[in-house]
Amino acid sequence: MIPSNNIEALRESISSGGKTAQTVVEASLDAAERLNETLNAFLQIDRAGALKRAAEIDESAGSNDESSPLAGIPIAIKDNICVRGLQASCGSRILGPYQPPYSATVIERLEQAGAIIIGKTNCDEFAMGSSNENSAYGPVRNPWDTTRVPGGSSGGSAAAVAAGIVPTALGSETGGSVRQPAALCGIVGLKPTYGRFSRYGLVAFASSLDNIGVFGQTVMDVAAVTRVIAGRDPHDSTSADVPVPDYAAEIEREIKGARIGVPRSLFGEGLDAEVLASVEAAIEAYRELGAEIIDIELPHAKYCIAVYYIIATAEASSNLARFDGVRYGFRAEEAHTLREMYKRTRDEGFGAEVKRRIMLG
Structure with missing residues (x-):
């Protein structure tokens, strides 16, 4: 596995000269290749391309450049997001080894920030599923228990992060496909507000609902990636033309006085007792931190x-x-x-x- 599962620690190590980008990326690639026989999380691993990019970062001043906040950080990409030169099968036989002639806007922004793509991850076919058993290339296995599923449809990305192969990965969500596998794999998953991330280069399932999302080992990891890829894109008319805040700084703020709505009417039949206990514990933690907890109704x-x-x-x-x-x-x-x-x-x-x-x- 990679030397650290945390973006902040990796960046500090690379920028200080403690480790090179090549060392970090090679460890990530080795873990991906070793664990993929068991997890089936990756559909394509780009060793040559990733090491070439890592060498370029080591040879340049990019690892210490504030404009490259993800320099040397390995990342995995769900196989329905276009990366020029890599396949975009969407987990389907009908696309197979198809390679798009362009990269998605979020990919261009990640690469400009110095992130290094190590490969494309397995997913339910065209992102349709919630277990990652609908892929034409076989199911993904949960790294915590390989007899269980990682959730879907972004199960490959979630499994890659949970296994420590990469500190962060991109997925997509139309109806739970980031948040659900994040929960099942015990990591952080963010589905942003519609329009926060450009959808240009995301193979469409349901355009009114599709979002690109972020997985990470920590909330700070997700914040770092979100700040890089968020923002208006002229290629996507649905992207929001609003400022991108410093998410990491916002995380450091105390939440005393914040108002948090809890839709308890949804805590009904079908909700697992362990899940309910975890949610209640989180609510209590927010209350102890000074947040105001308000029961709300969502009538629709x-x-x-x-x-x-x-x-x-x-x-x-x-x-x-x-x-x-x-x-x-x-x-x-x-x-x-x-x-x-x-x-x-x-x-x-x-x-x-x-x-x-x-x-x-």
């Missing part, structure tokens, strides 16, 4: 799942219509007509869950 919450499935499936049906064997990715062989080629490509290329959601939409 009962409609959320129904609305989600209407919007998500309708938009998925539209977005995934582009995968037809003509433009890119997998194409069925021995089709005698264009219509037959469309039909066979989509039948052979998509998995059962994706087909189900397309038909529902």
Whole structure:
């Protein structure tokens, strides 16, 4: 595993000369290759590219540059986020080894900040699932107990962080796909407010709901990455044109006087007793720190799942219509007509869950 699971400690070690970026990245790559046989967290590991980038950082002054706050930090990227030169399979046979000709805006910002991408992580096909068992390339296993799932759809990224392979990773969330695997893997996961991160370069599932999210070992790690990738993007009209604060500084502020709403009507049947106990303990901790705890009602919450499935499936049906064997990715062989080629490509290329959601939409 990497020498430290903490971005702040790694940055201090690299900038002070205690370790080189190459040493840190090579340890991360070694861990990824060694553990992937068990976890199946990565679909592609880019050893050559990552070490080349690490050497460039060591040779330059980038590791001490304040404009490169993530210099030398290894990071993993969910396989539905475009990285130029690496595959973007979305966990699906229909895209397979497809390589996009451009990088997502969040990737460009990470690379400008000095972060080093070590590979692409496994995920439920087109981010449709909550266990990471819907990938065309096999399930991801939870590093705490390999007989259990890591959650999904960003299970590969969550498992990579939980296993200590990387201190941080990017995932995506449409209906829980960052927060749920973070919870199941015992790490920090952030789904930002819609529009905070650019979606340009994120392969669309349901455009009205899709978000890119961040995993980390600590809240500070997530804050460091969030500050780098947040902000307005002219390539994404839905990105928010609002200032990006210093999240780390905000974390250091005391929360005395803050008002926290607790929707206790959601603490009902189906909520695991251990989860409830953890939530109640967190609420009590906030109260002891001086926050004001207020019970609130979310009167429309009962409609959320129904609305989600209407919007998500309708938009998925539209977005995934582009995968037809003509433009890119997998194409069925021995089709005698264009219509037959469309039909066979989509039948052979998509998995059962994706087909189900397309038909529902």
